[in-house]
Amino acid sequence: MPENDGYTILDRPWGLRMIGVTQMAFGIFGLLATIGLLFATLTGAFATVGYLYSLVLFGGVAVPCLFIGNYVDDLRRWAVIAQIIYSAIAVGLSGYLLYVNGLSYNWTIPLFDFSIELAIGNVAAFIAITQTLIMFYLLIRWQAVAPAPGTIVERDKSRARLIEAGLMPSPLEPALLAPDGTTTLTPDEEQKIMDIRKVITEEGMAILCSNCNGATSLTKVEDNNTVPCDYCGVILGVGSVFVPCLNHEEYLAATTCNVCGEHFCRQCLTVQEPPVDEKWQGSAVYLCKKCFEGRYRPAVTTASLVIPIDQLFSIAGGRFSKVGQMYSSFLSAYANGMKHLWRIPLQLLKSVGKSGGGGNDNAAGVLVMIVIIIIAIPILAGILMILGAIIIIPILFYAGLIAVTVEAAKIISGTDFESVDNARVKSIHAHRKPKVKESKLRPSVRVWDDEFRQASLEHQRIKLRHDEERRQREERRRKQQQAASFWRTEND
Amino acid sequence: MTETVQERILCPVCGGPIKIDQQDKVNRCEYCASPVLGPSQSRNCVTHPDILAKEVCHVCGDLVCEDCIQKRVGEYGGKLLTIVNCDKPTCIAESDWAKPLNEEYQKLANMDWADRIDNLILRITGLGAIIMMVFELIFFIGVMFYQFLTPWSIPDISIGALGPLIMIPVAILLLNILGNLMSAILLQSALQVYVHERQMGAGITLLVILIIEVAHLLFRGLFFGLLTFPNPIFLPLMLGAFLFGTILVFVGSLMAIYIGNKKRVQLKETQEKLHLSIKP
Ligand SMILES: [Zn+2]
Ligand SMILES: [Zn+2]
Ligand SMILES: [Zn+2]
Ligand SMILES: [Zn+2]
Ligand SMILES: [Zn+2]
Ligand SMILES: [Zn+2]
Numbered sequence: 218m219p220e221n222d223g224y225t226i227l228d229r230p231w232g233l234r235m236i237g238v239t240q241m242a243f244g245i246f247g248l249l250a251t252i253g254l255l256f257a258t259l260t261g262a263f264a265t266v267g268y269l270y271s272l273v274l275f276g277g278v279a280v281p282c283l284f285i286g287n288y289v290d291d292l293r294r295w296a297v298i299a300q301i302i303y304s305a306i307a308v309g310l311s312g313y314l315l316y317v318n319g320l321s322y323n324w325t326i327p328l329f330d331f332s333i334e335l336a337i338g339n340v341a342a343f344i345a346i347t348q349t350l351i352m353f354y355l356l357i358r359w360q361a362v363a364p365a366p367g368t369i370v371e372r373d374k375s376r377a378r379l380i381e382a383g384l385m386p387s388p389l390e391p392a393l394l395a396p397d398g399t400t401t402l403t404p405d406e407e408q409k410i411m412d413i414r415k416v417i418t419e420e421g422m423a424i425l426c427s428n429c430n431g432a433t434s435l436t437k438v439e440d441n442n443t444v445p446c447d448y449c450g451v452i453l454g455v456g457s458v459f460v461p462c463l464n465h466e467e468y469l470a471a472t473t474c475n476v477c478g479e480h481f482c483r484q485c486l487t488v489q490e491p492p493v494d495e496k497w498q499g500s501a502v503y504l505c506k507k508c509f510e511g512r513y514r515p516a517v518t519t520a521s522l523v524i525p526i527d528q529l530f531s532i533a534g535g536r537f538s539k540v541g542q543m544y545s546s547f548l549s550a551y552a553n554g555m556k557h558l559w560r561i562p563l564q565l566l567k568s569v570g571k572s573g574g575g576g577n578d579n580a581a582g583v584l585v586m587i588v589i590i591i592i593a594i595p596i597l598a599g600i601l602m603i604l605g606a607i608i609i610i611p612i613l614f615y616a617g618l619i620a621v622t623v624e625a626a627k628i629i630s631g632t633d634f635e636s637v638d639n640a641r642v643k644s645i646h647a648h649r650k651p652k653v654k655e656s657k658l659r660p661s662v663r664v665w666d667d668e669f670r671q672a673s674l675e676h677q678r679i680k681l682r683h684d685e686e687r688r689q690r691e692e693r694r695r696k697q698q699q700a701a702s703f704w705r706t707e708n709d
Numbered sequence: 710m711t712e713t714v715q716e717r718i719l720c721p722v723c724g725g726p727i728k729i730d731q732q733d734k735v736n737r738c739e740y741c742a743s744p745v746l747g748p749s750q751s752r753n754c755v756t757h758p759d760i761l762a763k764e765v766c767h768v769c770g771d772l773v774c775e776d777c778i779q780k781r782v783g784e785y786g787g788k789l790l791t792i793v794n795c796d797k798p799t800c801i802a803e804s805d806w807a808k809p810l811n812e813e814y815q816k817l818a819n820m821d822w823a824d825r826i827d828n829l830i831l832r833i834t835g836l837g838a839i840i841m842m843v844f845e846l847i848f849f850i851g852v853m854f855y856q857f858l859t860p861w862s863i864p865d866i867s868i869g870a871l872g873p874l875i876m877i878p879v880a881i882l883l884l885n886i887l888g889n890l891m892s893a894i895l896l897q898s899a900l901q902v903y904v905h906e907r908q909m910g911a912g913i914t915l916l917v918i919l920i921i922e923v924a925h926l927l928f929r930g931l932f933f934g935l936l937t938f939p940n941p942i943f944l945p946l947m948l949g950a951f952l953f954g955t956i957l958v959f960v961g962s963l964m965a966i967y968i969g970n971k972k973r974v975q976l977k978e979t980q981e982k983l984h985l986s987i988k989p
Contacts, residue, residue: 386741387723387724388723388724388725388726388740388741389723389724389725394719394724396716397716397717398716398717398718398719398726399717424721425721426721427719427720427721427722427723427724428719428724441748441749442745442746442747442748442749442750443718443748451716451717451719452716452717452718452719453718453719453721454718454719454720454721454727454736454738454745454746455721455745455746456721456722456743456744456745456746457735457743457744457745457746457762457765457772458752458761458762458763458764458765458772459752459761459762460763471721471722471743472721472722472741472743472744473764473791474791475790475791476788476789476790476791477791478780478791478792478793483721483722486722488723488741491785492785492786492787492788492790493786493787494785494786496783496785497785497786498737498742499737499738499740499741499742499743500740500741500742501723501740501741502788502790503722503741503743507821507824510903511904512820512824512827512903512904512905611882611886614886614889615846615849615889618842618845618846618889618893619846621842621893621896622839622842622843622846622896625835625838625839625842625896625899625900626839628835628900629831629832629835629836629839629900637722637723641724
């Protein structure tokens with residue numbers, strides 16, 4: 218587990234996930250029971266009090282279980298507290314029921330001409346045990362399951378993985394280095410330096426320290442082309458050429474923007490993962506703001522780093538389409554399962570037909586009734602689910618549009634350019650590896666995690682080899698053709 | 710202290726370690742590969758010792774002045790990056806895979822002048838499109854609300870055997886989803902005005918969609934009989950918001966077309982001046 222201010226969804230304990238799934242299952246059962254009860258009341262099997270029961274079931278089991286279950290497993294403090302309270306109430310109520318009526322307490326539920334015996338005592342015992350376990354688990358693992366208030370938890374899995382790796386490419390630990398350039402300072406020493414360091418000098422052009430961001434005058438450059446930082450004392454190399462930053466003439470340019478080639482200081486550059494290419498030597502690529510926003514046009518082609526706004530919708534809508542997909546695959550799995558289920562009543566019917574012929578009328582009637590129930594219940598459930606889809610799909614559509622609007626508002630409200638200089642200060646203050654703010658405007662800020670990079674390099678190598686082989690094959694064929702035509706003309 | 714610790718030299722860009730291999734040539738950061746001056750390296754051009762160097766050759770690591778460099782655009786894994794080489798034949802040969810940068814073209818085709826106005830256009834069209842999107846979302850909910858939860862209802866519609874009971878919800882749903890989709894396309898185009906190449910096209914698209922969207926809204930208004938609406942605030946408020954969004958998008962799209970066309974003319978003139986028949 219990382220330090221307290223950096224949870225990601227990957228830190229979630231396995232038990233918490235199980236609790237989420239269990240609660241969702243309770244919720245689904247509650248929902249089904251509500252629908253069943255409502256249906257039974259509608260058909261007159263229950264008195265009007267059935268409506269109240271179904272309302273209680275819906276409001277007391279289905280909604281809270283589905284709602285809490287949905288949130289409790291992604292490290293939300295309020296959801297964990299809500300779950301503990303809910304579990305306590307559930308344990309209390311089911312315990313009371315057991316105390317009053319005992320374990321062998323049964324309910325007789327009327328269903329058409331039949332009745333079903335429901336072992337309510339067992340159900341109550343089951344609920345009491347699971348909810349007690351859930352409550353104890355949450356209380357015992359409180360530290361791990363309920364992040365302190367104000368903690369930021371990254372819940373997107375792919376981004377969480379990136380955060381675990383450190384988003385902004387940087388060789389520096391998120392702490393100030395001592396003057397020797399290797400060991401890190403204590404938080405106290407660090408604070409002292411960060412308090413005194415200045416980012417401007419009165420003595421002409423300055424060089425910005427890559428460790429503490431302090432500005433040291435260029436007059437202090439030593440004969441061996443190094444300069445000790447005025448504040449933190451590390452020895453800085455001097456960038457290759459004495460050119461000021463294009464935007465700040467008071468700062469020596471640190472390096473060039475890799476895209477447009479202009480010289481910039483640390484305040485004007487951001488850093489990204491390097492291109493996937495064997496020709497590229499460094500572990501990073503630097504971009505100025507203009508190039509970061511994709512507005513530089515190199516004169517050899519028309520498009521370079523064009524903003525992939527096209528992907529906005531797919532990204533913003535992705536989460537919702539995923540839910541829709543899950544729902545539709547659930548529906549198709551349901552239909553698939555039904556195909557097998559229907560075989561049983563059909564076979565039953567067949568056997569009734571065979572043994573029939575005026576025999577036991579009563580038994581055949583019961584069988585037909587069972588068959589109808591077996592067929593009718595899944596069909597009814599299926600219809601309910603399709604009705605659900607009719608409601609769910611517009612809601613998903615609507616939610617997707619809201620997400621798109623929010624992303625668009627973020628885009629027009631400002632750039633997400635994060636300079637190396639800013640990232641360094643933030644990482645020292647937060648004691649975390651610098652993280653890139655990512656907007657949907659530029660989802661490619663860091664797409665090349667190491668695995669992907671390796672795979673791409675491998676892919677390129679294979680492609681080169683294939684190209685080479687094809688070239689050789691063609692060469693051979695041309696030679697053979699030449700030879701063949703040579704012999705033909707010779708023969709003619 | 711009897712022994713002096715060998716202090717590590719840090720890269721001025723990333724803070725990575727720098728190993729001094731060469732005394733009079735640039736050494737590169739072990740992490741980010743940025744060039745750093747060697748301990749006894751001069752800061753001037755290697756061929757013009759009295760001129761301060763401006764660039765470093767990516768092949769040999771020599772410092773060179775502006776007269777001695779060639780800028781190229783090289784493709785690295787699909788991204789176009791600028792590299793600089795000096796005019797030594799070996800360095801030119803080594804850089805041959807990258808296309809030379811047409812500096813004259815670069816200068817004439819520079820569009821920095823449009824940075825501020827482009828930012829403004831993005832904000833105007835973006836804000837307008839967001840307002841219209843929010844309008845559509847609220848309009849959807851509003852019509853649903855008044856149809857199903859208040860006595861007010863849109864006029865009866867029936868097609869063939871399908872009576873008002875089915876046709877009214879279907880009509881509301883379909884027409885409003887269409888409106889929502891249209892505003893989503895509008896939003897999509899409104900954000901494209903920030904890209905030089907697409908600015909003019911996005912501006913024209915915006916105008917066209919805006920006209921369709923307004924027409925679609927008027928049609929819906931008449932079709933739903935919104936003039937008989939019970940709430941006296943809802944309708945004027947919605948119309949006001951819609952009008953505001955429409956004006957923003959309209960103004961923004963005109964600006965985008967104007968600026969986009971200016972860029973187009975600039976590129977065309979550049980190509981004529983440099984006698985380029987095709988886009989470089
Ligand atoms: Zn420093
Ligand atoms: Zn740049
Ligand atoms: Zn700068
Ligand atoms: Zn470096
Ligand atoms: Zn060279
Ligand atoms: Zn020179």
